[in-house]
Amino acid sequence: MLLVPVAIVVLPIVTHENQGRSGQAGFVEEWPTSVTAAGDDERTRSFDVLSPEPGASVDTSALTPGDRLVVSGTGYDASRGIYVAICKIPDDTGSKPGPCIGGVPDQQGATEGTVGAVEYAPSNWVNDDWAWKLFGARGYDDAASGTFTAYLEVGDPVGENLDCRVDACGIFTRNDHTALSDRAQDLYVPVAFAP
Known part of the structure; x- marks a missing residue:
């Protein structure tokens, strides 16, 4: 009896075929607040x-711990979950970004009454699968268009094997x-921290 739920969760992970790369080219040298790229999987993300404040702008070149940011995206493959976080930019676009501020998002079950609640955290987890929602994942806003909203609270720029004051x-x-090994949904906006 226990094998059926385990198989439902594990089978898609084991049978996943990588979709290639995101199409975002190399290192970004400016301080944009948006990014668009056409991936190898023929999706444009x-x-x-x-800023959560209407009309306010975000200075991605001078973040401070405690800043709150709203990240909204579209074009993502909702059959796969994503993490949204501030991470070290890898030297090679074929490598997984990281380590990340805040680590892997908290995978504790959501408490009663929090469905749809806005909760800011150093990292967010978006996954439409009902099983992962039991472990704290936020669902996509619209699975058909791959639209999501994530709420980041900027954490300490210094962590284990990471210093975003020095590292890109x-x-x-x-x-x-x-x-984990699929790079198709790796997009980023560069950030730096205020001195």
Whole structure:
């Protein structure tokens, strides 16, 4: 009896075929608040970094711990979950971004009454699968268009094997643990921290 739920969760992870790369070319040298790229899987993905305050702008070149950011994206493959976090930019676009501020998003079950609640955290997990929602994943806003909203609270720029005051970092989307080696959803906006 226990094998059926386990198989439902594990089978898609084991049978996943990598979709290639995201199409975002190399290192970004400016301080944009949005990115768009056409991936090897023929999907065009984009995301924007916004302020939660209406009309306010975000300075991605001077973040401070405690800043709150809203990341909204579209064009993502909702059959795969994503993590949204500030991570070290890898030297090679074929490598997984990381380590990340805040680590892997908290996978504790959502508490009663929090469905749809806006909760800011250093990293967010978006996954439409009902099983992963039981472990704290936020669902896509619209699975058909691959639209999501994530709420980041900027954490300490210094962590284990990471110092975003020295290392090149960015706000990333990347596939979650259900497709860890798949780079198709790796997009980023570079960030730096105020002195």
